[in-house]
Amino acid sequence: MGRSPCCEKAHTNKGAWTKEEDERLIAHIKVHGEGCWRSLPKAAGLLRCGKSCRLRWINYLRPDLKRGNFTQEEDELIIKLHGLLGNKWSLIAARLPGRTDNEIKNYWNTHIKRKLLSRGIDPATHRPVMELAEKKEEKVGNGEVGHEASSWQCPDLNLELCISPPSQEPVKMEKTTLCFSCGSSECKCDTNFLGLSSGVLDYRNEHMK
DNA sequence: AAGTTTATCAACCGCGATACG
């Protein structure tokens, strides 16, 4: 038996939201708050599935959203975070107040990818394109396939990204916050615009294999 | 001016994770 559909497709609207639908959704959430997306459409009088309502609210209607162009600082921050976390858009978005994962993902795919390529950096690996091409050639020559280097230095971040099997003894990490500008847990620089919490580091250590 | 191509971004889909009975 397969998964049941998230909603009754025959009786739900799809595609672009109308002004009236937006207003209904906003009004409902203002009164009842977020949550229980499954039952929200019926309660709000919307012919939409809960998933669609959630997406519309999170990506477009939330009052704390910062609309408009990304700043140079945001650009660089996204690049750095992507270097650390990969396509973990929700984690990246969590470090950019007012920006959504969907917005960042779109921005990455349409702007930043091209920007990095024009700098000669591979957007997927954050390594110089030339270096990758050379490595590939080297491996083909040696008959090696399918194994990336186990660790490397990200030149921009000056952080070591280690890819290794989970260790038997869990790494104990202090609950510290690292500044992205100076990389210190005892940041004294002015910016401290990115507090890289150990939660993010934990995530990286546990999942970025 | 009309047709075509490209860029942008809102929205959808499928699936894994988690909660719950």
Added chain:
DNA sequence: CCGTATCGCGGTTGATAAACT
């Protein structure tokens, strides 16, 4: 512990605007 329901994430699609021929 197991099966089901729901949530949330990431990849992808499609509509539309803008740029180009």
